[in-house]
Amino acid sequence: MVEKTMSYTSTLKEYLALTKPGIVTLVLITTLGGMYIGSKGNLEPITVFWTLLGTGLAAAGSAVINMFFDRDIDRVMERTSSRPIPRGAVNPTGALIFGLALILVSFFVLTVFINSTAALLAMIASFSYVVLYTVLLKRRTPIATEVGGISGALPPVIGYVAGSGELDLRAFVLFLIMFMWQPPHFWVLALKYKDDYARAGVPTLPVARGVFITKIKTLIYTVSLLPLSIIPYAIGMTGKLYLVTALVLSILYTVYTLKFLFSKKEESMKLFFFSIIYIAVLFSMMIIDLVKV
Template sequence: MVAKAVATYTNVVRDYILLTKPGIVMLVLITALTGMYLAKRGFPDSWLIFWSLLGTGLASAGSAVLNQFFDRDIDAVMSRTKNRPIPSGSVSSVNALLFGVILLTLSLYIMLAFVNPVATFFTVMASFFYVVVYTLALKRRSPLATEIGGISGALPPVIGYTSVTGQFGIEPLILFLIMFVWQPPHFWVLAVKYAEDYRKAGVPTLPVVKGIFQTKVRTLLYTAALFPISLLPTLYGITGKIYFFTAFALSLVYLILTLRFFFSKSSRGMSLFFYSIIYLALLFSVMVFDMVR
């Protein structure tokens, strides 16, 4: 009986963790920490790091939970998402809604009480754009949801930066631009692979509305635009030559892989999808390593 109870409890905890999309939360924390490091030109006070990352992580997690609550009907139709905790029935929609609201409420309290109002504002904006603008307003109506909703995913480094300085400027703007331009091609590769899933669910992603070829064109254009934008940290004196040449090499490989995806007759480009994640993680890591102090 005890073993069964422990197993049940473990499964429940696992399901609630899955609701928060921990992989995305981790990426959010990495980019937020980069913003903090950039603002301070080194690591700021350990308590500020703790509260800022906790508040940012909870906001990301809460937004992810609410996204899945509102999309539970879509998720139940799509093969990629039908086994998520809510559509599979392992977490009730009411409990998921309550969980998401609690996480967001805790996040905003932490940011306001232990960080500062400016970082709190950007945290609110990130959650607002993801839950309200992307999930509720645009996702079921327009393929522009990916690009406009990308504002949410581009704000974590801004939150990190402003949590240290309390001010917005050119440096967090550059981090924002890198994240903002990176997101659409990252998602569109996945959208191409699951185009039929999205069509079946009635979600007007770019491949569904404009077709595979047009999606590949847009993916290539965004990846090409990311190339010069990724070099801006060095051009503005934020980072040194190590970052410049690393970003150049990483972006060149990204562009080559995108060109291969563009000319491929196959609609599958998961190697490009996974490289885009590695690309961003390495880019921000080297940025921290080679930051001009």
């Protein structure tokens, strides 16, 4: 009996690992931020619960299906070889069914308890990550990174729609900032694991175009965040405190990226971690300095 219980617990842990809990947590944080902005600070606990549950299930299900399709390259890459499916801890078919079930439940939850727009956006996020990114583009072209950014940029929009009931300019601004932030954030990490991706035959930008081109594109995207980060203030969404913070953060991000461009280093985890700080502080200040009109 004890052995069976331990076996069930172990299996549960393996299936939980398939959902990429760390990434789902980040998705939920940005979703909650979008909800707060959409509701202008008037969050309803029950709405928060169902929105986070539905969005979290969609993100988790997408992650599971991603691991199903990537199981062959995950075995080759050192960074991913210890995942449940490559280790044989989870049956691939079982993982696929699990992932699909999570996405279906997500659609039901968001449709019934929130609204159809939020449900549709969650399905678009899952489709862009699983079908467009994982299945169609990841193994063929470095453009996959930009296309894959769609799924990562939609959670705050889902939260905004859940909080406001509308899909408007503010929602688009949240999407645009998140969309433009993701490629440079990923490319710095891809540089660190360039050899790993090359071994698996995945043409990330560093593998397909080289280190220098990756640095250049990282700078282009980083620089674009400066004007984009000012838009919330320009449209009356936030106040001057946010504006000053956004300017300082964006200038620092650009300076750090320029420094990386002209350095001989082929990777910079400091820049990677700064990108996380950047987006976290930017959204936090958006919430703190929200103009409630």
